[in-house]
Amino acid sequence: MAETNNPLVLTNARVIDPAANKDEPGAVLIRNGIIEAAGSAALNQGAPEGAITMDCGGAIVAPGLVDMGVTVGEPGAEHRETLESASQAAVAGGVTTMITSPDCDPVIDDPALVDFILRRARHTAIVNVHPMAALTKGLNGQEMSEIGLLKEAGAVAFTNATHPVTNSQVFSRLLTYARDFDALVVHQAQDKDLAGSGVMNAGLRASWLGLGGIPREAEFIAIERDMRLVAMTRGKYHARLISCPQSANAIRQAKKDGLNVTAGISINHLTLNENDIANYRTFHKMSPPLRTEDDRMEMVRAVADGTIDVIMSDHNPQDVETKRHPFAESEDGALGLETMLGAGMRLVHSGDVPLTKLLAAMTCNPADRLGLEAGRLSKGAPADLIVFDPDRPWIVEKENIRSRSKNSSFEDETLQGRVLTTLVAGRILYNIAA
């Protein structure tokens, strides 16, 4: 492992820095865990004395990924995932910053619990961890949490995770109050009454399978409501995960109207559709549900045109006890940290999303929205970066999954594009050759 006090030079690289719209052959010079130069400019500087040189063999060097959608089982469900095990999975997938969900047991709705996460992360996790705190106490959707104190304790954003705030008055007050602290409200919107007891996308597939359906309207009516409330309150809003074109349209319009709005999506909803559920495959049960192929293609276009800003893994470790049930009784969620980039490369190889755009949605876009300095290769930025081969095929094998849980929706699938090396603060924490 490289020592942090020795300068490190990554040579013979294709350097992509989406924040600077840079994609060029070059090198990256790292000193004291900080990027000193990156790109073709770094070529002229030569290696400083005592520098360790790493030949990238023409592979891509890009910022480490910033994943806005990581659920960890710590505290409360450590048998499924700890901050430590999640971070081990993260480096294998090129994720150097995890934004964690407050949906733990107990819910992260108290400054002491934010502090707990940060301390545990410092002691056990090998990547950067920034917790989001609960938007409402206990995620109950009724009482606002201590947004000011939580932010001071280190919460980077406020979310009710997958539990929507259905009460419009509560939600408008949250947006209003959060504005005073310049706090970002991350919301996964859903009309719970309309979603009813549904467990997959409403339509022909669900009808034949005899499963309750969740119509798209359950999502986009709620997104449209949120846009109205953001307009009313001038709040700072990020749609956690949108899954249907009508939601994207609402976001597009809100941006046009100058609202402080961004949107995210999970890698699952960009690369899978409801047909992947096949015969009740519970690893494909998600919230919101996987939609149709037409929806998926529209969502990919929404990433390409910039309507959707952020792609996240929506990493949600579940074990046998929660997934090996009949479909309707299984928990939602799938792993994602280790496969986000590889799966995302499908969109690049298919020609639907340019590589820099994909990387922006996984690096500088979430970092900018959260006010983090990560996700870029600019001089002075932390040396969190990945070396990856965009064409290298690999198979997602259960026995190689680093996460404590094994609920990958890409199990046994071939992905093309693999992380070779991951550095956090200039230290090599993952190297595929090693």
Next chain:
Amino acid sequence: MTKDTTHRSTSYPHRHLLGIEGLQPSEILHLLDLADEAVEVSRQVEKQKAVLRGRTQINLFFEASTRTQASFEIAGKRLGADVMNMAVASSSVKKGETLIDTAATLNAMRPDLLVVRHQSAGAVQLLARKVECSVVNAGDGQHEHPTQALLDALTMRRHKGDIGGLRIAICGDIRHSRVARSNILLLNALGARVRVVAPSTLLPSGIHNMGVDVFTNMREGLEGCDIVMMLRLQRERMSGAFVPSVREYFKYHGLDKEKLSYAKPDALVMHPGPMNRGVEIAAEVADGPQSLIKEQVEMGVAVRMAVLEALATHLPTK
């Protein structure tokens, strides 16, 4: 539009019966032929065959059922199997033991045939993947109920001959009905013209692409039909959730003599049971001359004998 039914399969090539989906028309007809023979056996004084002698059949019912469970029990016993009934209250399952654990436990007892009913769609398929014996789906959530569709087809065929070309109306709570799904699949496979008739709130999403003609007016829907199949409306869906009231439902969607008169004069009436007289069907029709409802129960035993016998051919003999 009559399908060629002259080509008969002489075997049932599957280890399980999990649904009508995936069955070839010839396989369905093979099961119906076997069932015709089983009817004869059942009508004799000596009703026993030895096809399943020494075999263990477990009826595993996670959801309460009287007639289906009794039907499978009698069918197994007439074929000589040792039949055991296990009613598993869903609450005790929720207390900890997963369905997979239950499957593993039962599997260790080495049954040969497992008949399963479960309240969740896909549960029987899940269980079938975890056991080594043959599995029969006796109803999984709102997904499929294949033996019901087979017994309905058997009843129709014995009265109307070839099912191909028959005009059949399935009426009532299509949305929540596994019977409707299995029947739509089976009757379409055999070339019948299938209609569904229901208030729009009781139709599943995507129904127009499920291979049926859709009606919300019962008189129009029954026009010219050979078979009128009524479905049960669950009590909790009667009072405001899906339809406003029993009396309104009965007025527009209950089968009475007047509405039945729109079907062909020799139309036959079916119902998978248990019936709600005065909700989806009038007593005068349910117990009238056009009703096949009691015969369906008899055919149920025969079809289940046929299915168990067909699966028995795949059981290991050593």
